[in-house]
Amino acid sequence: METKTIKDSETSTKVTERISGSEAIVRCLIEEEVKIIYGYPGGAIMPVYDELFKYQDKIHHVLTRHEQGATHSAQGFARISGKVGVAIATSGPGATNLITGIADAQIDSTPMVCITGQVPSHLLGSDAFQETDIVGISTPVTKWNCQVTKAADIPEALAKAFFIAKSGRPGPVLVDITKNAQFEEFDFSYEKCTKVRSYNPVPKTDPSCIEAAAKLINTAKKPFIIWGQGVILSEAEEQLKALVEKAGIPAAWTILGASAIPTSHPLNVGMLGMHGNYAPNVLTNECDVLIAIGMRFDDRVTGKLDEYAKQAKVIHFEIDPAEIDKNVQTEVAILGDAKVNLETILPLINENSHTDWHQKFKELYAIEYEKVIKNDLHPTKEGLTMGEVLKEINSQSQGNAAIVTDVGQHQMIACRYAEFNKTKSNITSGGLGTMGFGLPAAIGAKMAAPEREVVSISGDGGYQMTIQELGTIFQQKAAVKVVVLNNDFLGMVRQWQQLFFDNRYASTEMVNPNFVAIAEGYYIKARKVTKREELAEAVAEMMESKEAYFLEVCVEKEGNVFPMVPSGASVSEIRLE
Amino acid sequence: MNTKTRLYTISVYTENNIGLLNRISAIFQRRHINIESLNISPSEIEGVAKFTIVVYMTEVNIRKIIGQIEKQVEVIKAYYHDEENTIYQISGLFKIKSKLLFEEPQIQNIIKESNARIVTVNTAFFVLEKSGRKEEIVKLHEELSVFGVMQYTRSGRVAITKDEMKISTLLETYNN
Numbered sequence: 001m002e003t004k005t006i007k008d009s010e011t012s013t014k015v016t017e018r019i020s021g022s023e024a025i026v027r028c029l030i031e032e033e034v035k036i037i038y039g040y041p042g043g044a045i046m047p048v049y050d051e052l053f054k055y056q057d058k059i060h061h062v063l064t065r066h067e068q069g070a071t072h073s074a075q076g077f078a079r080i081s082g083k084v085g086v087a088i089a090t091s092g093p094g095a096t097n098l099i100t101g102i103a104d105a106q107i108d109s110t111p112m113v114c115i116t117g118q119v120p121s122h123l124l125g126s127d128a129f130q131e132t133d134i135v136g137i138s139t140p141v142t143k144w145n146c147q148v149t150k151a152a153d154i155p156e157a158l159a160k161a162f163f164i165a166k167s168g169r170p171g172p173v174l175v176d177i178t179k180n181a182q183f184e185e186f187d188f189s190y191e192k193c194t195k196v197r198s199y200n201p202v203p204k205t206d207p208s209c210i211e212a213a214a215k216l217i218n219t220a221k222k223p224f225i226i227w228g229q230g231v232i233l234s235e236a237e238e239q240l241k242a243l244v245e246k247a248g249i250p251a252a253w254t255i256l257g258a259s260a261i262p263t264s265h266p267l268n269v270g271m272l273g274m275h276g277n278y279a280p281n282v283l284t285n286e287c288d289v290l291i292a293i294g295m296r297f298d299d300r301v302t303g304k305l306d307e308y309a310k311q312a313k314v315i316h317f318e319i320d321p322a323e324i325d326k327n328v329q330t331e332v333a334i335l336g337d338a339k340v341n342l343e344t345i346l347p348l349i350n351e352n353s354h355t356d357w358h359q360k361f362k363e364l365y366a367i368e369y370e371k372v373i374k375n376d377l378h379p380t381k382e383g384l385t386m387g388e389v390l391k392e393i394n395s396q397s398q399g400n401a402a403i404v405t406d407v408g409q410h411q412m413i414a415c416r417y418a419e420f421n422k423t424k425s426n427i428t429s430g431g432l433g434t435m436g437f438g439l440p441a442a443i444g445a446k447m448a449a450p451e452r453e454v455v456s457i458s459g460d461g462g463y464q465m466t467i468q469e470l471g472t473i474f475q476q477k478a479a480v481k482v483v484v485l486n487n488d489f490l491g492m493v494r495q496w497q498q499l500f501f502d503n504r505y506a507s508t509e510m511v512n513p514n515f516v517a518i519a520e521g522y523y524i525k526a527r528k529v530t531k532r533e534e535l536a537e538a539v540a541e542m543m544e545s546k547e548a549y550f551l552e553v554c555v556e557k558e559g560n561v562f563p564m565v566p567s568g569a570s571v572s573e574i575r576l577e
Numbered sequence: 578m579n580t581k582t583r584l585y586t587i588s589v590y591t592e593n594n595i596g597l598l599n600r601i602s603a604i605f606q607r608r609h610i611n612i613e614s615l616n617i618s619p620s621e622i623e624g625v626a627k628f629t630i631v632v633y634m635t636e637v638n639i640r641k642i643i644g645q646i647e648k649q650v651e652v653i654k655a656y657y658h659d660e661e662n663t664i665y666q667i668s669g670l671f672k673i674k675s676k677l678l679f680e681e682p683q684i685q686n687i688i689k690e691s692n693a694r695i696v697t698v699n700t701a702f703f704v705l706e707k708s709g710r711k712e713e714i715v716k717l718h719e720e721l722s723v724f725g726v727m728q729y730t731r732s733g734r735v736a737i738t739k740d741e742m743k744i745s746t747l748l749e750t751y752n753n
Contacts, residue, residue: 198653322644
């Protein structure tokens with residue numbers, strides 16, 4: 001196949017300026033209103049860093065301690081702000097270190113632009129020092145990527161990158177730029193991209209589908225709404241709430257949908273999926289109309305597909321046509337933007353209350369409370385639970401904190417029990433389940449929203465995967481509150497070993513370092529809690545701190561997360577113990 | 578919807594960009610689907626490339642694959658068609674020792690009956706070309722194998738569909 005040359009705009013009367021490719025990269029970022037980027041320098045990206053030095057009053061570059069940290073920080077930035085996160089790295093290992101974050105952003109639809117340096121184009125394919133085929137490597141985990149070998153192609157490539165990352169269903173893009181293109185001078189001008197010929201970010205909505213869906217909702221006896229991150233990405237929180245309230249429909253969320261409607265809302269019936277709440281899982285298999293909004297029926301949500309909501313007629317509001325009927329067969333698919341389509345359907349929806357149906361959720365919640373929640377939040381036996389730490393954080397933050405979690409037991413507990421008043425408050429690695437995500441993502445979130453309280457909650461395992469980012473916290477003076485719920489185990493894997501592998505704890509026990517000393521080594525205030533009596537006061541001290549604070553809470557070693565839909569089981573087979 | 582595994586021809590209209598082949602083939606690889614044949618060529622629209630991909634799949638799964646392909650930024654549109662709705666050809670080339678033409682007169686009959694064409698002849702070998710359906714090429718190969726074939730190769734499928742593919746109209750709507 002031939003290389004397509006990028007054409008100059010025919011109607012161009014733009015003023016151009018002769019600058020280097022590397023300066024153009026920085027100028028493109030400024031044009032896209034980027035204020036903070038995360039990255040790590042190295043040989044093939046040095047010309048860009050030289051320009052970043054000159055433009056440091058316009059763009060703040062955050063030196064993370066590892067390129068993976070740069071991507072997760074960019075993701076945290078994007079998730080709390082709704083803007084595109086930017087990560088930058090050198091060629092070879094710098095570029096490959098971005099991959100985990102890129103894959104995470106791809107599966108969790110996070111808008112991110114990654115810029116990598118590349119060896120000069122005359123060395124491409126020669127196994128040059130720090131040469132790696134990052135475009136080839138990143139292809140399956142990016143929404144779009146490209147390599148630029150000429151300075152003149154930089155503005156269009158980056159304009160396209162930002163447009164593609166943010167529009168439609170968002171995702172990560174990667175632009176790989178050879179060193180010669182960074183050095184080369186050309187006539188720079190910038191035009192934002194608003195259209196790519198072959199790309200249709202928001203598919204057209206068929207109005208008859210809206211009508212059909214409204215009819216189904218209006219005649220439903222036991223309608224149930226399940227929403228995902230699509231609601232947050234399209235900023236449809238108010239519209240969703242209006243629909244839920246007008247039609248009186250109980251609504252549950254996927255892990256990435258958390259916080260779109262406040263936790264305290266009476267019709268918010270909790271989390272879906274493997275460690276979600278009892279009622280929404282069980283009643284998925286009892287509802288008559290299932291209204292899915294901006295979610296993708298992930299296997300952790302559906303459990304066994306053959307026994308998932310078979311009795312229900314499914315309505316699917318979705319921006320990505322590839323998600324329709326991918327896992328669950330729909331009765332009515334409403335393609336397009338969730339916000340627009342919820343606005344359109346609302347006037348067609350009859351007011352209702354579905355009191356009896358809602359009562360069922362309350363009854364099942366009571367069972368879950370007795371069997372699980374009570375013991376998690378108000379334990380009577382010795383040993384701190386993860387749940388009571390969350391309860392304490394909730395009460396002291398009054399539900400206003402953004403909670404950034406890592407992956408594992410603490411994540412499930414945090415998402416189950418965290419109280420959210422505001423949207424975009426739950427930042428976690430959902431689809432990819434990336435241990436090590438939490439700490440760097442919290443840095444990105446705090447820097448994007450310095451006015452917000454950002455609490456990073458990790459387990460002792462995942463925390464140590466990106467622990468070096470404490471250095472970034474220290475250097476940036478990012479006032480992140482870092483909580484480690486330490487059970488000296490890779491808890492979730494241990495739980496599975498206990499339940500499904502006859503207690504054989506293969507390589508899940510962690511012999512841990514002195515976490516407080518490590519935090520203090522980075523000049524971060526730190527404290528360790530081992531007793532229930534100290535917890536409230538320690539959390540208070542952390543919350544009151546104006547700067548970063550590290551809190552280690554030693555929790556019971558072999559606590560389990562329930563409820564649980566065992567892998568491969570139906571959602572109605574959810575276990576409470 | 579058909580739940581049996583059948584042969585389908587996928588037509589993908591794309592921008593002509595480096596790396597797209599990787600992106601598209603990865604979609605099949607992820608699901609462990611073997612590509613029976615693949616051909617990339619220009620299409621009826623200037624600047625638009627056409628991938629013709631032949632796979633054995635169920636209709637349920639091919640729909641999902643089409644969704645994944647269309648999702649790629651540089652893909653304009655993807656279609657799938659079964660055998661009844663596809664007009665296709667493939668081409669086979671055979672290199673055979675020239676002396677066999679005289680030693681084995683049977684070969685001349687095979688060439689005549691199969692409507693194969695002699696592309697080139699020299700003292701050492703001649704090259705035979707046959708276009709048609711896969712079965713015809715395979716049959717010819719079997720017949721010639723008896724006498725010895727020095728080289729044999731078969732192209733990917735090129736296909737035209739009975740349906741109209743409204744790529745130009747689609748591109749216009751994208752442009753507006």
